[in-house]
Amino acid sequence: MKSEEIMEICMRRGFIFPSAEIYGGAAGLWDYGPLGTKMKNSWENLWRKHFLRLDPNFYEISTTNILPKPVFEGSGHLESFNDALAECNSCHSRFRADQLIEEKLRISSEGMNLDEIKKIIKEKNLRCPRCGGDLNVKFFNLMFRLELGAGESVKEAYLRPETAQGAYLAFKRAFNILRNKLPIGLAIIGKSFRNEISPRQGFYRLREFHQAELQIFFDPDKMNEHERFDEIRKKKLRIYSIEDRGKETREVKCEDMDLPKFYLYYMSKIQDFYLEILKLPKEMFRFRELDENERAFYNRIHWDFELNIESLGGYKEMGGIHYRTDHDLSGHQRVSKENLMVNINGKKFIPHVLELSFGIDRNLWALLDLGYEKEEERTVLKLPVNVAPYFCAVFPLMRKEELVKKAKELYNIISSEFSTMYDETGSIGKRYRRQDEIGTPYCITIDYDTLENDTVTLRDRDTMKQERVSIKEIIEILNKKLR
């Protein structure tokens, strides 16, 4: 199995491993090791560089993981981010209570609280569909609950289930600080927490995970305009719409898409991130439109973007681009009683939100999956050059004093510019293979010719070909490869 082989490398080489492993670990909790942390940092920095530059009024903020209970009344998570589970007392089968009610009684249970659901199941005498046993109804909220403080002053709080809320809560002040302009973008890269009932699929569904999200607040009257739309008008998006189900992914020019220009602009920039920044093969990427059952009720327009991940059995969600309307700000305005309207040239309104949301952990797994190749002679991780934990490695051909000295000198120079590994142990072949396995794109070897003419060999991970280059030019050459 490919996923096990990748996981084996990840654990052996220090990309990721189970949290609290010496105590047996815990499902859905993973640590990043030395190499995984480098890779994650690189990915996050690429994301920042690409998305924060899209508008001069986009900024990154950093907000807390813990938020007091009323926040989630405003956001709707207390009411909606849970499932009423009906468990049979005799056969212990479990069912979604809301689905049961809808199927059997043909009425919508939306917005019902636990007592109402319990009452209806009792009144209508709903029984276990499997064995006819009694049903016991419980709420499973997917948020982790905490207590702030102690004793009588204790306050109920929750770990955030998405980074987004931090941006909505900070909106009023940030808008003011950033001089009352729309659109305004608030990005958050950080952790989120969901108490998944049963996290499976290894590294794909986690209980504590990382998100990179950008909340763009804008004037809904201007949704069908973007000042730079002309730049992307002819760009083809790879899409898999609701009508395309069962068919192939299509490529459609932005100008031919039946979506608002503001939305299309950011779709196109997301595709750029995967195809131009990370340089992934385009066949691996697509946007997938969600139907009404799949998307949250507040998302007016919702496309996921997916990568084709062999170890997870096909196209998998890497993130989504969500038009959330004014759902969040209005909810917070209603519960907090703060006025969250903006006043632009005398027009007062609650801005609407376009959310670009990325799951970082699963994106990294996708890169490991797409890069993993088992060749006849070697195992190699063909990671994008800009996220590989090490960009290059420096070796003396042999452990001879004069070669080692020269290699260390070169290492000192290069490592100030690039993430660089130095290695002098074992044979040169073994060192190349070691770097292949952790995805280092370039290896530089100092040999006896180096001592004569100041040239080194530069070896390419993917082709294993070497070229002889001058030390004087090495930084410039490497810089070109990184671009």
Added chain:
RNA sequence: GCGGCUGUAGUGUAGUGGCCAGCACUUGGGCCUUCCAAGCCCACGACCCGGGUUCGAAUCCCGGCAGCCGCACCA
């Protein structure tokens, strides 16, 4: 959460009541070596956790934890 299978160095495995718990790869050190996991020597390193049965448990029993598969769940 339920059912089935499983758990021995970093990895893959051998060991079914008494073994100094064996092997290979990996890792570290040494010799050798002028470019792709060569060879030789040395070293580090494991019975998932807890309880029980037994003179004696990696091995049998119970519980827990974790993994895989199926069911359920996945805003």
